[in-house]
Amino acid sequence: MQTTEIPVHTYKKPRQPTREAILDAAELLMSQRGFNGVSLREIARESDVNLGSVTYHFGTKEKLLAAIYDRHTKPMNQRRLELLSEAGRITDRKERLHAIVRAFVIPAFSSQSDVAGGGARFTRIRAILSMEGNEAARHIIAASFDETTNLFVDAIAGCVPNADRGSILWRCHFLLGALYYTLVNGDRIDRLSGGMVKGSDHDRATEELVRATAAALQELDLTKRKAGF
Amino acid sequence: MQTTEIPVHTYKKPRQPTREAILDAAELLMSQRGFNGVSLREIARESDVNLGSVTYHFGTKEKLLAAIYDRHTKPMNQRRLELLSEAGRITDRKERLHAIVRAFVIPAFSSQSDVAGGGARFTRIRAILSMEGNEAARHIIAASFDETTNLFVDAIAGCVPNADRGSILWRCHFLLGALYYTLVNGDRIDRLSGGMVKGSDHDRATEELVRATAAALQELDLTKRKAGF
DNA sequence: GTCTATAGCGTGATAGAC
DNA sequence: GTCTATCACGCTATAGAC
Numbered sequence: 001m002q003t004t005e006i007p008v009h010t011y012k013k014p015r016q017p018t019r020e021a022i023l024d025a026a027e028l029l030m031s032q033r034g035f036n037g038v039s040l041r042e043i044a045r046e047s048d049v050n051l052g053s054v055t056y057h058f059g060t061k062e063k064l065l066a067a068i069y070d071r072h073t074k075p076m077n078q079r080r081l082e083l084l085s086e087a088g089r090i091t092d093r094k095e096r097l098h099a100i101v102r103a104f105v106i107p108a109f110s111s112q113s114d115v116a117g118g119g120a121r122f123t124r125i126r127a128i129l130s131m132e133g134n135e136a137a138r139h140i141i142a143a144s145f146d147e148t149t150n151l152f153v154d155a156i157a158g159c160v161p162n163a164d165r166g167s168i169l170w171r172c173h174f175l176l177g178a179l180y181y182t183l184v185n186g187d188r189i190d191r192l193s194g195g196m197v198k199g200s201d202h203d204r205a206t207e208e209l210v211r212a213t214a215a216a217l218q219e220l221d222l223t224k225r226k227a228g229f
Numbered sequence: 230m231q232t233t234e235i236p237v238h239t240y241k242k243p244r245q246p247t248r249e250a251i252l253d254a255a256e257l258l259m260s261q262r263g264f265n266g267v268s269l270r271e272i273a274r275e276s277d278v279n280l281g282s283v284t285y286h287f288g289t290k291e292k293l294l295a296a297i298y299d300r301h302t303k304p305m306n307q308r309r310l311e312l313l314s315e316a317g318r319i320t321d322r323k324e325r326l327h328a329i330v331r332a333f334v335i336p337a338f339s340s341q342s343d344v345a346g347g348g349a350r351f352t353r354i355r356a357i358l359s360m361e362g363n364e365a366a367r368h369i370i371a372a373s374f375d376e377t378t379n380l381f382v383d384a385i386a387g388c389v390p391n392a393d394r395g396s397i398l399w400r401c402h403f404l405l406g407a408l409y410y411t412l413v414n415g416d417r418i419d420r421l422s423g424g425m426v427k428g429s430d431h432d433r434a435t436e437e438l439v440r441a442t443a444a445a446l447q448e449l450d451l452t453k454r455k456a457g458f
Numbered sequence: 459g460t461c462t463a464t465a466g467c468g469t470g471a472t473a474g475a476c
Numbered sequence: 477g478t479c480t481a482t483c484a485c486g487c488t489a490t491a492g493a494c
Binding site: 177 | 260261262263265303319328334342356359360361362363371375378379380382394395396398399400401402403405406407408410411414417418420421425428433434437438440441442444445447448
Binding site for chain 3: 247276279280281282285403
């Protein structure tokens, strides 16, 4: 197969644009140690960029985080909504419920997201940030996903018409918590199972998570709703 | 009602022993902002103690954390095992399953733990730490609870004999993740529900968590186990 | 057992030369 | 757009007076 060749004398090392290099390094590091746990110097070192350039491109550490959110939030929500829309076409309620939950989970785990190889990496950042309680981070998080989440809750409610909406909400909340915890602390599963179960197996994790959540939601529908509740 | 009075001239402000004051302050602060997010200076300031005293009593920040673990791990595990033992006496499988899961959850939420008013506060610390990925913290966490957790998994397996042990493990893992997330990010429930559901309502959280987890576990028992899996 | 003082280093952010 | 130099501050940890 013939490929387009770059003449040797013209070739320049295709160094990433500085801005992108910084973003990538920051994202990787923060997905491992959160916001508080990583310094700007470390990010600069890792991306092979001068510390001053970080400030030049992003201003503050907080704004750098906001930029990371920027490049992931839209694609991930879009992917979720696509999958949700597909799931909505399933008529069987039980099947549809599974598809909806799966539509919520898959983009969070998926590593084929269009940017920088990583839904999972970005979700890890969100997971850690949600626990760090950093004020700077909190308001960036707040509005990025709540809207989409509400659409999912509505779709789920349509599958379990007898269920109390508050209880559905609790289960969606649990789903997110379980998802976050699995993504960051998968190795605990390895330890507890003596190596029999791999926490890093995202496909297995997705299936277990979907199945468990769907079961918990369906149970709500089967139980008679309590009066006025 | 007559009470024992302390003569005014004898009265000395019953200032807590320095060590305890430091522990309390550290625990409160870390339960809000984790390990990385809190400085020793802040702890010293908050406990009204000199910075040097912190080092005198605990040596390093890491050892201070270990001391916090020390005073909570044993009581909490003991309480869990008591409740687990009580639950074990229930003969009906479904009822027993609920009681077992509840025995796991309640001590984590309970604020009537014998020390410093707080299972919940301590569980928050564990939650945040589990995400921070701090190497210092990680090895303190590792062995404190895994043993007890395995006993719970065994007890649960006894309630759902047809379920695959790996899947049970996943659900216990999800339970812990959901628990942690709820304890730290309860306000998200408030936001998503428009204030209709209170994330800070630990009794409600406990019940929803127990019910959801039990349902997810029972579903495992109902489904035919796949061959060789 | 408690305190002050300080060492030695890393932090986020800024100013200004090139 | 990139770099160096530097500010002002916070950090963990230590040494030694009281």
